[in-house]
Amino acid sequence: MNVAVVTVGDELLAGQTTNTNATWLCEHLVERGVDVERVTTVPDRTQDIARVVNEYRAEYDAVIVTGGVGPTHDDVTMDGVAAALGRELEEHETALAWLEADGYSRSDLTDGTADLPAGARPLHNEVGVAPGAVIEDVYVLPGVPAEMRGMFASIEPAFSGTATYRETVTTPEPESALLERLEQLRERFDVSVGSYPGESVRITVESTDEETVAEAADWLRTRVETV
Structure with missing residues (x-):
């Protein structure tokens, strides 16, 4: 199995934040026998995210995207992934139900918190708020390291290959x-x-x-x- 990792964030490109997510993901994927063949960082721009995800989907078995997930103005990763797959964003009822169970009322949530590409399988954020998603062969995770690692645990069995010693x-x-x-x-x-x-x-x-x-x-x- 070969995989590309895409990290999203202007702060990564500016050197304001160390890209620990890429290192952590590569380490854990390789431990599972997965070949990581690309690690790419893109800015918080919908068209850049869409272009890279679309390109890598054609070349690799899976694409993991981390960062830019949430309802703020610069959280455009879901928009970019939706564009790459030709889908619309829509509010996901399962994600909303999880958030309510975690103590967040719908009226308190910022608009867009539970917006995912149409047909996506939501991923529960056990540590934070913003849900992740699986859309075909694309896995979208939050950028906050603790949230990303917790969410990756829920999809880890999807990634396997021949162990390397x-x-x-x-x-x-x-x-x-x-x-x-x-x-x-x-x-x-x-x-x-x-x-x-x-x-x-x-x-x-x-x-x-x-x-x-x-x-x-x-x-x-x-x-x-x-x-």
Whole structure:
């Protein structure tokens, strides 16, 4: 299964808010064996959201959109997703019923709070107010991290794939000195190898076969300085 993640928010593009949602989603999707092939951030503009969602729906098994959900003037994600799928927004009775059960009277709710694309399956917001939605292969979640994580738990079983195993070997050697050994590692084992320099170099070894990963990591550890 391959997935694209779309995060919405002017504040993300301005550097005012760290995009922790993208990192968290990628981590949890990969843990479930899902390939995350795109992470894109778009502004709070209906046409940009619609264009990206429409493009990614054609390329990937699912699109997860987070942020810009709610009734305020800059919460236009539902509008953008509805436009991408050629649907109208309409007030969703199930979402309203959930909100009433949570103690919100209809008269107290801001107009648009429960507006979802026509035919959407609502997702209950256990932590906040604004509901999410599932429309075909598009999953719309709030941008508040606690709300997003809580809502993702309700759809998590929809995302699955072949588990990927990973081990990390850390070495103080410079990356340039490791090239020959990394090439030998790739030739000897059917694994993906990543090299990430910093104060030390982190080398990741990945495969869908756990035993192969363990053997490859052990082979590498005997051939590099480790920390």
